[in-house]
Amino acid sequence: MLLSPTLAVLLFALAAPIALLLLYSLWTQNGLQLDTSPTLAQYAAVVTREGYRVLFLRSVAISSVVTVVTVGLAYPIAYFVAFRVKRAKFTWLLLFTIPFWTSYLLRVFAWKVILGFNGVINSGLMSLGLISRPLEFLLYNPTAVVVTLAHAYAAFAILPIYVSLEKIDRSLLEAAADLGDGPFRRFLRVTLPLSLPGIIGAAVLIFVPTTGDYVTPTLVGGSDGVMIANLIQVQFGRVNNWPLGAALAISSMAAVGIIAVSVIQAARLAVARIR
Amino acid sequence: MNTAIRQSRGLSLYAFAYLAFLYVPVLLLPLFSFNDSVFIAFPLRGFTTKWYAAMAADAEMHAALWNTLKVGAVASLFSTILGLLAAKALTQTAPLRGRSLILSFANLSLFIPEIVIGIALLILITTVGVPLSLTSVIIGHVLICLPFAILVLMSRFEGFDASLEEASRDLGESAWMTFWRVTFPLVLPGIVASLLLTFIVSFDDFMIAFFLCGTDTTLPVYIFGELRFPYKLPNVLALGATILVASAALIALAEWVRRLGAEGPARDRVIGA
Numbered sequence: 001m002l003l004s005p006t007l008a009v010l011l012f013a014l015a016a017p018i019a020l021l022l023l024y025s026l027w028t029q030n031g032l033q034l035d036t037s038p039t040l041a042q043y044a045a046v047v048t049r050e051g052y053r054v055l056f057l058r059s060v061a062i063s064s065v066v067t068v069v070t071v072g073l074a075y076p077i078a079y080f081v082a083f084r085v086k087r088a089k090f091t092w093l094l095l096f097t098i099p100f101w102t103s104y105l106l107r108v109f110a111w112k113v114i115l116g117f118n119g120v121i122n123s124g125l126m127s128l129g130l131i132s133r134p135l136e137f138l139l140y141n142p143t144a145v146v147v148t149l150a151h152a153y154a155a156f157a158i159l160p161i162y163v164s165l166e167k168i169d170r171s172l173l174e175a176a177a178d179l180g181d182g183p184f185r186r187f188l189r190v191t192l193p194l195s196l197p198g199i200i201g202a203a204v205l206i207f208v209p210t211t212g213d214y215v216t217p218t219l220v221g222g223s224d225g226v227m228i229a230n231l232i233q234v235q236f237g238r239v240n241n242w243p244l245g246a247a248l249a250i251s252s253m254a255a256v257g258i259i260a261v262s263v264i265q266a267a268r269l270a271v272a273r274i275r
Numbered sequence: 276m277n278t279a280i281r282q283s284r285g286l287s288l289y290a291f292a293y294l295a296f297l298y299v300p301v302l303l304l305p306l307f308s309f310n311d312s313v314f315i316a317f318p319l320r321g322f323t324t325k326w327y328a329a330m331a332a333d334a335e336m337h338a339a340l341w342n343t344l345k346v347g348a349v350a351s352l353f354s355t356i357l358g359l360l361a362a363k364a365l366t367q368t369a370p371l372r373g374r375s376l377i378l379s380f381a382n383l384s385l386f387i388p389e390i391v392i393g394i395a396l397l398i399l400i401t402t403v404g405v406p407l408s409l410t411s412v413i414i415g416h417v418l419i420c421l422p423f424a425i426l427v428l429m430s431r432f433e434g435f436d437a438s439l440e441e442a443s444r445d446l447g448e449s450a451w452m453t454f455w456r457v458t459f460p461l462v463l464p465g466i467v468a469s470l471l472l473t474f475i476v477s478f479d480d481f482m483i484a485f486f487l488c489g490t491d492t493t494l495p496v497y498i499f500g501e502l503r504f505p506y507k508l509p510n511v512l513a514l515g516a517t518i519l520v521a522s523a524a525l526i527a528l529a530e531w532v533r534r535l536g537a538e539g540p541a542r543d544r545v546i547g548a
Contacts, residue, residue: 002364003377006357006421010380013418017395018387024398073293080290084283094530099297101526103479105495106515109502110300113307113315120303123316154297183282204386212388214482219502229390236394236486246398249391256388 025246034243042247052231056252059228060259062142063211066149067203073150074157074202079191081158082165093162100155105215111148112219115139140222148216153209157202164198165191193271200264211256228252305516313506326513333510339497343478346409346493350416351473357417358424358469359462365425366432382422392418393486400487407489415483420473427472427533431465468533471525478522494518 025042028035046052081092099107114120115138122134138144168191176186214229221227228248235245307315311323330336361381365374384392392415400411439461443453459466481495488496498514501507 002360006361006381007377009357009417009421010383013396013414014380014384014392017392017399020398020402021391021395073296076286076289077293080286084286090530090534094527095294096297098523098526099301101475101479102301102519102522103495103515105479105481105498106304106518107301109498109511109515110304112502113508114300114303116315118314118316120315120317123314123318127318151296151300208386209388212390214390215499229388232390232394236397242398245394249394253387253391 021246022250024243025250027243029241029243042244043251045244046247046251052248055226055228055231056255058142058226059211059252060255062145062149062225062227063207063213063256066146066153066210067207069146070150070153070157070206071161071199071202074154075161075199078158078161078165078195078198082162082168093159096158097155100152104152107152108148108215108219111144111151112139115144115147115220139220140225142221142225144220144222145216145225145227148220149210149213152216153206156205160201160205161195161198164195164201168194196267196271200267203263204260207260208256212252301519304512304519308509308512308516310509313509315508315512326509327517329510330513330517335492336494336497336510336514339492339494342409342488342491343494346412346416346484347474347477350413350420350477351470353413354417354420354424354473355428355466355469358421358428358473359466361421361425362428362432363458366429366435367437378425381425384418385422389419389480389482390486393483396483397486407487409488409491409493411487411489412484412491412493415487416477416480419480419483420476423472423476424469427469428462428465431462431468431533435461464532464535468529471529471532475522475525475529 026038026040028037028039028041077096081089081096085092112119116122117134117136117139119139121138122131125131126134172190172194173186176190181189211227212229212232213227214233217225217227217230232245232248232252235241235248239245306319308326309322309324310319311325312320361377365378396411396415396418397407400407400414405411435458439457440453443457444450448456479495480493481499484493484496485499492500494514498511501511
């Protein structure tokens with residue numbers, strides 16, 4: 001009974017819009033008219049047009065790299081706070097997560113300013129006399145997107161991994177050491193598998209939203225860094241083809257869901273084998 | 276033993292390097308906001324507060340700021356109330372049927388790219404036939420704020436001693452008065468933390484407001500528009516620096532409040548009150 005208002009809002013603001021999005025993806029835009037006879041034509045376009053396929057693959061590739069880089073960089077930090085920090089753990093966690101709470105848009109903007117042609121890095125290196133011309137490879141490419149997103153999603157990686165590391169029963173580690181495992185084997189056979197739920201949680205929390213990120217590719221991606229969200233946005237803006245935009249959104253959500261689930265299953269199997 | 280110490284030192288060094296990676300980009304905004312040049316580049320040209328003066332005189336920005344504050348206040352209030360009800364229901368001692376299903380439904384919006392939420396709500400609102408306004412932004416923000424509110428409030432309810440409520444009911448208080456005099460004071464730190472966090476989530480959101488705000492620009496949408504004009508960037512820097520300081524302070528406050536009393540037993544404070 002207490003739940004009914006919350007459920008009502010979720011039905012109205014989440015389930016209903018997604019259902020409508022699905023419905024729209026089965027329609028067709030004829031100029032300014034919307035043809036509501038159901039068809040899979042939009043999905044056929046999504047699958048067959050090469051330009052779309054390229055953007056899909058690029059988005060998935062960029063997000064995969066972002067996920068691996070972000071989790072890889074953040075794991076030692078979570079480990080550090082969970083096992084090395086003895087006092088004021090909370091302050092350390094806060095220190096690592098405060099930037100996450102400051103405006104996402106401004107953090108992306110900061111990277112644009114840093115990596116730009118006349119930006120902080122280039123002007124800094126030039127005034128130090130280390131380079132004579134601005135480096136052009138810094139901004140407007142997929143690498144800039146990866147760096148910016150790895151910075152933006154750091155907290156999504158640190159927090160879940162920290163929680164799963166903190167839950168590990170320390171006597172298991174002692175047992176492994178007593179039974180003759182060195183620090184490395186102990187980490188590989190005890191700590192790492194037990195922290196897997198955190199790693200998976202972090203990976204999903206990063207992979208899913210970054211595939212659909214719009215701000216970062218728009219501000220730092222340039223033409224080689226255009227991602228699927230840019231294509232979706234254009235359908236709802238300039239191009240004004242909502243059914244196609246809806247089909248693109250649904251397909252990318254489905255693709256991301258399938259990839260996420262299969263990677264999780266693969267990770268579980270791999271760990272079962274290590275043990 | 277020596278290797279252990281060396282490893283530990285290596286890890287600390289790494290932690291400091293990582294902190295630099297997190298903070299240096301963000302701190303460049305305040306640094307250059309006081310730099311006397313339209314170009315955001317080294318070397319620094321001298322100290323000025325003129326970008327802040329320009330910001331203070333920008334009426335369009337003030338309107339956007341006011342819109343954002345209104346949306347944030349309403350969205351944080353609604354999502355916290357909804358989160359409070361949900362958290363209470365989800366942490367009851369008698370386990371609720373379908374608990375994890377409901378929880379995943381509430382958290383679902385975390386796993387959907389914001390652009391999809393934005394366009395889906397855009398379609399819903401145009402289908403219903405209502406013009407886009409700050410109200411549509413508020414609906415979207417309540418949705419994305421809800422997981423944060425539930426998370427914060429559930430952690431508050433989990434340490435909650437249900438026998439306190441039972442005692443109040445046994446002593447003859449009505450359900451409403453029990454909530455008001457026992458439950459509410461106990462979860463108050465959680466409520467304040469949830470209000471602050473959801474306010475920040477709403478305040479920062481660009482994507483949903485971008486699709487739903489119509490002509491009532493919010494601050495992030497305004498900033499995004501300004502980024503196209505290089506000569507306006509210093510104004511954005513001043514604004515950005517101000518926002519950074521304000522939101523960092525709010526977050527520290529939210530965490531501090533949330534932790535208030537979280538260490539000590541909650542029981543003492545009720546009896547002492």
